[in-house]
Amino acid sequence: MGLKALDYESLNENVKKVQYAVRGELYLRASELQKEGKKIIFTNVGNPHALGQKPLSFPRQVVALCQAPFLLDDPNVGMLFPADAIAKAKHYLTxxxxxxxxxxxxxxxxxxxxxxxxxxxxxxxxxxxxxxxxxxxxxxxxxxxxxxxxxxxxxxxxxxxxxxxxxxxxxxxxxxxxxxxxxxxxxxxxxxxxxxxxxxxxxxxxxxxxxxxxxxxxxxxxxxxxxxxxxxxxxxxxxxxxxxxxxxxxxxxxxxxxxxxxxxxxxxxxxxxxxxxxxxxxxxxxxxxxxxxxxxxxxxxxxxxxxxxxxxxxxxxxxxxxxxxxxxxxxxxxxxxxxNPPKPGDISYDQFVRESKGILESLRRRARIMTDGFNSCRNVVCNFTEGAMYSFPQIRLPRKAIEAAKKAGKVPDVFYCLKLLEATGISTVPGSGFGQKEGVFHLRTTILPAEEDMPAIMASFKKFNDEFMEQYEDYRSYSRM
Amino acid sequence: MGLKALDYESLNENVKKVQYAVRGELYLRASELQKEGKKIIFTNVGNPHALGQKPLSFPRQVVALCQAPFLLDDPNVGMLFPADAIAKAKHYLTxxxxxxxxxxxxxxxxxxxxxxxxxxxxxxxxxxxxxxxxxxxxxxxxxxxxxxxxxxxxxxxxxxxxxxxxxxxxxxxxxxxxxxxxxxxxxxxxxxxxxxxxxxxxxxxxxxxxxxxxxxxxxxxxxxxxxxxxxxxxxxxxxxxxxxxxxxxxxxxxxxxxxxxxxxxxxxxxxxxxxxxxxxxxxxxxxxxxxxxxxxxxxxxxxxxxxxxxxxxxxxxxxxxxxxxxxxxxxxxxxxxxxNPPKPGDISYDQFVRESKGILESLRRRARIMTDGFNSCRNVVCNFTEGAMYSFPQIRLPRKAIEAAKKAGKVPDVFYCLKLLEATGISTVPGSGFGQKEGVFHLRTTILPAEEDMPAIMASFKKFNDEFMEQYEDYRSYSRM
Incomplete structure (x- = not known):
């Protein structure tokens, strides 16, 4: 019989051309390692709750009530939900x-x-x-x-x-x-x-x-x-x-x-x-x-x-x-x-502000810890994360590493990120997944790991990077800055 | 300046070719009428809750708890949620x-x-x-x-x-x-x-x-x-x-x-x-x-x-x-x-079965009421709804109606459904939106209006249809069966 429509060879070519590194080779390998029992730090995608960020309470209360509108008629609803969440749930249900x-x-x-x-x-x-x-x-x-x-x-x-x-x-x-x-x-x-x-x-x-x-x-x-x-x-x-x-x-x-x-x-x-x-x-x-x-x-x-x-x-x-x-x-x-978040005077306002400020201020500190951590490595340079959720350091790879990558059939930054993953459990995305100038290599990581874990993660990165450099550095040439 | 990429003339032609009658001319007109204060019965799309069907309690309880996981630590949670819903929420959150x-x-x-x-x-x-x-x-x-x-x-x-x-x-x-x-x-x-x-x-x-x-x-x-x-x-x-x-x-x-x-x-x-x-x-x-x-x-x-x-x-x-x-x-x-619904012996099992059976049995009765209602009109023939959520009666349109539609620049069944909408507030979808044989006309309606409203809706349809036929029937010719 001939090819079928969902055989690989006969798929829409545009589908096959698509590349999506954020859930690409690195992520797939990380998922495998996780299945095998390795602890993985998923920094491949901006997914704050997956790394322990708590959801804001107020919106969750409102949406929970919208999912269970019969609670609104329950005389005990006030024991579990604040009055402004109840009012908001009614507002949206209407x-x-x-x-x-x-x-x-x-x-x-x-x-x-x-x-x-x-x-x-x-x-x-x-x-x-x-x-x-x-x-x-x-x-x-x-x-x-x-x-x-x-x-x-x-x-x-x-x-x-x-x-x-x-x-x-x-x-x-x-x-x-x-x-x-x-x-x-x-x-x-x-x-x-x-x-x-x-x-x-x-x-x-x-x-x-x-x-x-x-x-x-x-x-x-x-x-x-x-x-x-x-x-x-x-x-x-x-x-x-x-x-x-x-x-x-x-x-x-x-x-x-x-x-x-x-x-x-x-x-x-x-x-x-x-x-x-x-x-x-x-x-x-x-x-x-x-x-x-x-x-x-x-x-x-x-x-x-x-x-x-x-x-x-x-x-x-x-x-x-x-x-x-x-x-x-x-x-x-x-x-x-x-x-349309809680306003001053609303019952939930203070809690909402406390929670949201807490998250943003911590992110700001984490952006700093991460940038500094990367820049403390002699072969890494990293712009400060002014906004968003990512750090995108440039990794200067020695020629020997680039050759080793070639031998392994990998793009050099993929090679580096895979080694990083295997050594530390840190799941990043190679710069080549985002595009970068010829001969320059990066990785992307989110700044989302819990703040208290951050020093250990950066130390683990630095240790890996030092050992990687020790293994591949040839004291002669780098990829260009 | 020339055309811009999001000017109609320069859009992707495939986008323009798309037709989607379920939310097409009839729905748009119904939405307008609703804005003007007319009571509309939206039977254009299989949307049970919009027509008053109550959600099943158990799954809503579980998802509400998943949205507000902090409730799981609240000593009062048992006052609002049954124990099996709490257990299921934990099961899925894990x-x-x-x-x-x-x-x-x-x-x-x-x-x-x-x-x-x-x-x-x-x-x-x-x-x-x-x-x-x-x-x-x-x-x-x-x-x-x-x-x-x-x-x-x-x-x-x-x-x-x-x-x-x-x-x-x-x-x-x-x-x-x-x-x-x-x-x-x-x-x-x-x-x-x-x-x-x-x-x-x-x-x-x-x-x-x-x-x-x-x-x-x-x-x-x-x-x-x-x-x-x-x-x-x-x-x-x-x-x-x-x-x-x-x-x-x-x-x-x-x-x-x-x-x-x-x-x-x-x-x-x-x-x-x-x-x-x-x-x-x-x-x-x-x-x-x-x-x-x-x-x-x-x-x-x-x-x-x-x-x-x-x-x-x-x-x-x-x-x-x-x-x-x-x-x-x-x-x-x-x-x-x-x-993976509640099982016999679970706290919520009886309620779950009662609710779900109630809905299905009522739908079965509604399918019958609707089919019979349509078939009671002399120019309408309708197969019984064996399954799904729709009734798809054939409407035999007199030649005068087809000519009037032509004059109004409408496909005949669109013409009929628009008149039905204006007269009764019943929002259906013309058969032409689904495809039908040349010269044959249908409409699609869901069987979802509340059972107690159904007789009145079918009476309102019949009255409209009778008047429509009175206006357009020429006692000579029909669209073919």
Whole structure:
């Protein structure tokens, strides 16, 4: 018999082309080792609760009550739940048509989308239209949906930062488009140079590719930099000149670990710039309940907001959302709670502030411990994590190590990360999974291990790295800085 | 300035081609009317809780506790939750790595997948491998993922029943494949004639299309028929001969309203047939927490099980799942609870049985009330809903109505359903959204309105239909039967 449709050889080639290192070779090996009983520290993905971060109490109380609405009629409910959680649960249940078990509108519950719009307005100082906000099963699903609308074939290019979070490269491959890289400058704190963007577009054009969209990740993943307002203005001007849709991945907007460059949204900068840009540049911004001090990854909640997208396109996006009927409803409630948290005077306010501040301040300290830990190794250099949840140190690998990797049939940073995993249980992602300049090697780790474990983890890393260097250093050559 | 990437004219053409009537013109108009204050009965989509079906208590108690695990340490927890719900919550929390807020493995929590495998083994009498079961955000997402792997371009065809649930037509359009229809026989209780399948394949081939897969929906949506074992054997033999992957949409397997043809899974029939079929025919089966007596649509939980799919393909599907990191975790717990419900002797067993039986028995009665109601109209004929959640009556439209529709720029059944909506608030889906033979018209409604409302709804339908006929009947011609 001939090949069958689900035999490997006859699969959709775009599916086969996809690469997704965050759950790639390293993760698979780590999972195997875990099965064999080895203790693994999963720092391959920004998954705070998996590393012991406690969920915020208030939103969990509210969603628990929404899941069990019959408790609201129980005279004992006040023994387990505070009154403001009970009131909030009622507030959200009223917005649904049938509770958490009913499909919502495919764009999400109107009342929650209104709360998101109000949040955006408070944040940016410009009104936001709930009709242009769609709730999604996590931000990734939103990104995939928008790219699906944009990409018509391999002649369509999307500018993506390198290094980048591989959601973008994977999705562009899956939909058969072309990734057009622009490089972030490691030596300039992973800054974005707009002159390079023009070059990237020109280069793509010379290959017959029409660049249609640009992705920014702010704060950066895996690079952790925060874009300045001036930089965002340049980017928006560039998108205007080149007629590009800007996709603003702003999922780490609450994860800021320095005071010089607070988060500023692409939308605010665009509105500040005024016409013609403010009513011409097409922008889609993404947010999530998975990051910030929430870390509610497993709930899969997100939204995207569209700016300057014409109604007919919004209708098309709505239609595509409808094929899978609705984003999951519990996560929509989490989104409502995230954009509309307890206020001063509410019973749960103090606890909420204490918990959320505790998480953010600890993350800030952990970012510092990790950066310093990496920089204390003679062959490692690491920019400070200004925002997001990752550290992305450059590992200078000796020639002997690169040769050994080659012999083992591995990319050098994969080789290094595998050895690190086997020796220490630390599960990272090799820099090659994100893209990096030729001959330079990195790894990405989250800054999420518990703060009290952090010194031991960094010591374990340093010990491994020292031994690795001892084994492979040839006192002659390094990979270039 | 030229067109921008998200201007309608420059969108991905496949996106524009998608049609999805379940949330189409009728639904949009119904939503408008609702905003204007009109009472709408949303029977356009199988969304039981939206029409007043109460969620089962036990699973909601368990998931509420999983959302608020701190309650498990509260000495008062027993005042609100039964002991077996507390034990189950602990059972599932132990399976997660970080509770509901942590991403699970992209295929779903291993422990839940094991419970699904055990359920399948109990149901079919053949062992099932958890490694070949992937949990998904609802069954639709699983179907989309598998079709994405299969479809390489418009030369790839997928056999889809007509009438069909438009998830299939929409997804095939979105991925740029070709839908190859096979017609269900309304006069034979929506039966499937295998001879027609051969014809469909031959016809597709003559157009240069390679048919690669076949979809069956059993019990049928929108048609409600249950496939017999003999019929399933013929289908599987046909797939074997033609080298087709069979996609078995079995989401309504618990919704059976007659005793002659109980549900039997495609997988059981395949295994019963033995080699060479049982180890050759590629089969992917889909299931969900949204249907049955659960109706937990808003949670978005589903799974697919793969049979005879080679490991390299499974790896590719795993990779694609990983791009969006993990299905939502709360719904994974619902899935665990669905396949592993309370057992005799458990504290919550009696309540669980009472609730679930109550729902199923009422659905069975409602299926009968609705069929009879439709058949009591002189120009309506309707097969009995043997399973699933829908009634799909044929409406014989007079020529004058067809002409009036034409004048209004509407497909005749859309015209009829819009008038029905405006007159009665009943929101249905026109048969044209599912596909039907030329010149024959239907509508789909769910059988989900509350049982006590059903007589009034059917009376309201009959009154509308009588008046419609009075207005348009010309005593000369009908659309053909």
């Amino acid at each position: 917005m649904t048509s049938g509770g958490l078990g009913a499909y919502s509108d495919s764009r999400g519950i109107p009342g929650v989308r209104k709360e998101v719009a109000e949040f955006i307005e408070r944040r940016d100082g410009y009104p936001s239209d709930p009709e242009l906000i769609f709730l999604t099963d996590g931000a990734s699903k939103g990104v995939m949906q928008i790219l699906n609308c944009i990409i018509r074939g391999e002649g369509d290019g999307v500018l993506v930062p390198v290094p980048q979070y591989p959601l973008y490269s994977a999705t562009i491959s899956l939909f058969g488009g072309s990734l057009v890289p622009y490089y972030l400058e490691e030596g300039a704190n992973w800054g974005l140079d707009v002159n390079d963007l023009h070059q990237s577009v020109a280069q793509a054009r010379s290959k017959g590719i029409t660049v249609r969209a640009m992705v920014i990740i702010n704060p950066g993943n895996p690079t952790g930099q925060c874009l300045s307002e001036a930089n965002l203005r340049e980017i928006l001007r560039f998108c205007f000149q080149e007629n590009l849709v800007l996709l603003g991945d702003e999922v780490y907007q609450q994860n800021i670990y320095q005071d010089e460059r607070p988060f500023i949204s692409a939308r605010k900068v665009l509105m500040d710039m005024g016409p013609p840009l403010s009513n011409e540049v097409q922008l889609v911004s993404f947010h999530t309940v998975s990051k910030g001090y929430w870390g509610e990854c497993g709930q899969r909640g997100g939204y995207f907001e569209m700016t300057n997208i014409p109604p007919r396109t919004v209708d098309e996006i709505y239609k595509i959302s409808s094929i899978s009927l609705s984003p999951n409803v519990p996560a929509q409630i989490f989104m409502g709670l995230m954009v | 399976m997660t790595s970080g509770g509901l807020g942590a991403y699970s493995d992209s295929r779903g929590i291993p422990g839940v997948r094991k419970e699904v495998a055990e359920f399948i083994e109990r149901r079919d009498g053949y062992p099932s491998d958890p490694e070949l079961i992937f949990l998904t955000d609802g069954a639709s997402k699983g179907v989309m993922q598998i079709l994405n792997c299969i479809i390489r371009g418009e030369g790839d065809g997928v056999l889809v029943p007509v009438p069909q649930y438009p998830l299939y037509s929409a997804t095939i359009s979105l991925f740029g494949g070709s839908l190859v229809p096979y017609y269900l026989e309304e006069g034979a209780n929506w039966g499937l004639d295998v001879n027609d399948l051969h014809q469909s394949v031959a016809q597709a081939r003559s157009k240069g299309i390679t048919v690669r897969a076949m979809v069956i929906i059993n019990p049928g949506n929108p048609t409600g028929q249950c496939l017999s074992e003999a019929n399933l054997r013929e289908i599987l033999r046909f797939c074997f001969q033609e080298n087709l992957v069979l996609l078995g949409d079995e989401v309504y397997q618990q919704n059976i309203y007659q005793d002659e043809r109980p549900f039997i899974s495609a997988r059981k029939v395949l295994m019963d047939m033995g080699p060479p079929l049982s180890n050759e025919v590629q089969l992917v089966s889909f299931h969900t927490v949204s249907k049955g007596y659960w109706g937990e649509c808003g949670q978005r939980g589903g799974y697919f099980e793969m049979t005879n799919i080679p490991p390299r393909t499974v790896d590719e599907i795993y990779k694609i799942s990983s791009i969006s990191l993990s299905p939502n975790v709360p719904a994974q717990i619902f899935m665990g609870l669905m396949v």
